[in-house]
Amino acid sequence: MSLLHRWLAVCILVLAPVAAQAQAWPTKPVRFVVPFPPGGTTDILARLVGQKLSETQGQQFVIENRPGAGGNIGADLVAKATPDGYTILLGSSTFASAVVLHKTLPYDTLRDFAAVIPFGAQPSVLVTAPSKGFKTVADLVAAAKARPGAMNYASAGIGAASHIAAERFRLATGIVGQHVPFRGPNEALAEVIAGRIDFYFLPLAPALPLVKNGQLTALAVSTPQRAPSMPDVPTTAEAGYPAASYLFWSGLFAPAKTPAEVLGRLYDEGRKALDLPNVQESLTKLGVQPMRLTSAEFQKYFADDVAETVKLAKEAGIQPTD
Numbered sequence: 001m002s003l004l005h006r007w008l009a010v011c012i013l014v015l016a017p018v019a020a021q022a023q024a025w026p027t028k029p030v031r032f033v034v035p036f037p038p039g040g041t042t043d044i045l046a047r048l049v050g051q052k053l054s055e056t057q058g059q060q061f062v063i064e065n066r067p068g069a070g071g072n073i074g075a076d077l078v079a080k081a082t083p084d085g086y087t088i089l090l091g092s093s094t095f096a097s098a099v100v101l102h103k104t105l106p107y108d109t110l111r112d113f114a115a116v117i118p119f120g121a122q123p124s125v126l127v128t129a130p131s132k133g134f135k136t137v138a139d140l141v142a143a144a145k146a147r148p149g150a151m152n153y154a155s156a157g158i159g160a161a162s163h164i165a166a167e168r169f170r171l172a173t174g175i176v177g178q179h180v181p182f183r184g185p186n187e188a189l190a191e192v193i194a195g196r197i198d199f200y201f202l203p204l205a206p207a208l209p210l211v212k213n214g215q216l217t218a219l220a221v222s223t224p225q226r227a228p229s230m231p232d233v234p235t236t237a238e239a240g241y242p243a244a245s246y247l248f249w250s251g252l253f254a255p256a257k258t259p260a261e262v263l264g265r266l267y268d269e270g271r272k273a274l275d276l277p278n279v280q281e282s283l284t285k286l287g288v289q290p291m292r293l294t295s296a297e298f299q300k301y302f303a304d305d306v307a308e309t310v311k312l313a314k315e316a317g318i319q320p321t322d
Contacts, residue, residue, distance in 0.1 A: 025262050026059040031087045035074025035095070037067045041203065041286055042250050045119050046090040048282055049252075052273035070159065071095055072105060079107035083255035085262035089113070092250040093161050096305045100313035101159040103320045109306060114258055115299040117270040118251035120288035123223040124165040124201040126236070127216040131195045137173075137219050137239035140199060144175035152178040154188040154200040158321055161248040162188065164309065165201035165222055167316040169236065172244035192216070203248065204229065204287030222246040229287060249291060249305075251298060267295050 030053075034046045043065065050061035066074035071094050081087035089095075091113070099109050107113075126137065134140045144151040153170070155163035158181050170177060180197060182188040185206070192200040193215050202216075204227055210216040211230070220236045221227045224245055236244035252270055254263060273279060274290075283290070293301060312318070 025085050025265055026057055028086065029060040029062050030085070031081075032061045032063050032090065033074045033078050033087065034063055034065050034090045035067060035071035036065065038065050041122065041205065041288075042090055042092050044286065045250055045283075045288070048279060049119060049270065049273050052276060052279060053269055056272065057269060070098060070101060072098060072102070072107075075113075076106040078253065078255060079112040081255050083257035083259075085254060085258055085266060087255065088116075088266070089253040090119075090250060091115075091253040091302075093164070093248045093305065094159070095253075096302060097159045097164060097309045099306055100310055100318060101321050103322065110303055112256050113253045114256050114263055114295075115302045116252040116254055116263055116266045116295055117274075118249055118291035118293050118298050118301070119274065120283055121223075121247035121249040121291050122286070122288055123204045123221045123227050124161065124246060124248060125204055125207040125211070125218050125227075125230070125233070126169065126199060126220045126222070127192065127202050127207055127211070127218055128199050129193055129195040129197075130214060130217050132198060132217070134199075134217060134219060137234075137236065137241070140219060141173050141175055144173075144177060144198075148176045149178065151175065151198045152180050154192055154197040155179065155181050156185040156188050157181050157183065159318065161203070161246075162201045163318075164312065165244075165246040165248075166199070167312060167318070168222075168246050169201070169241065169244040171312070171315055172236070172241040201246075205285075208287065223289065227287065227289075228284075247289075249301075251291075251302075263295060 032046055032050045034043050036042055047063050050063055053061045066077055075095060078087055078089040128134050153166045155166060188200055191197045208229055211218045218233045220234055220239050221230060222236055222245055224237060226235055
């Protein structure tokens with residue numbers, strides 16, 4: 001046997017188990033870690049896609065809620081899991097912002113994870129109480145600049161999507177205001193409706209019924225394009241502030257050293273699940289907009305989002321909470 005033939009034989013022996021693993025995957029239940037409590041939109045998305053994957057793959061994709069430390073407990077579990085495709089993570093914009101909220105993390109945000117496929121993005125809606133009298137973004141900005149520092153804005157917590165969206169808007173418009181963080185979205189929303197908070201960036205799905213029944217006034221959506229369910233509400237870009245655009249995204253991640261063949265299967269099967277008509281219908285009801293990115297594109301999108309969030313934190317003076 002020539003040296004070339006020996007080398008080829010060794011390559012076949014080395015690569016055959018990997019190819020067989022990818023072809024057979026999954027042969028046992030898959031842990032689908034959600035780093036937040038049950039009931040939120042990210043949890044609903046994981047259960048929606050996980051159910052379809054369970055049906056098509058013949059193995060259960062078991063949703064495992066691991067909340068705590070702003071999502072870091074669940075993320076760390078996946079970062080340190082065996083990279084074989086049997087422990088995966090529902091990551092989101094909150095995952096990307098963790099690097100600016102903590103002085104140290106038990107994992108490396110970019111090196112320890114492989115971005116697989118985005119599930120979609122949720123627009124944030126800039127809302128105020130009708131009692132404020134703001135009809136447009138220009139009204140709000142003019143009022144804020146007339147009394148620098150007097151206006152306040154809510155968030156569901158430091159570093160939450162509502163906080164990041166508000167800081168993008170504040171920096172883009174050049175207004176000065178007081179950030180009021182709450183323990184969660186429900187507390188923040190109650191204060192906005194009562195008129196004690198001047199403005200708030202709320203996810204589209206919970207915002208829609210409150211706008212329709214007149215409890216809130218929608219001034220703009222944070223997406224580059226208008227939201228189909230709010231066609232009469234302009235975007236922040238249309239209002240003159242393209243730098244204020246912000247999307248809360250979510251998607252599937254795996255440990256970084258997961259074999260490429262398994263990552264490919266995860267992407268392909270995830271794409272099929274997301275493209276099902278009933279899944280698309282459910283996503284639309286949740287206000288989730290499609291993000292048709294390849295794994296490589298999603299990895300770049302994720303890295304860019306981390307970099308942009310770090311830059312925003314410096315400009316806005318957001319300090320680590322621990």
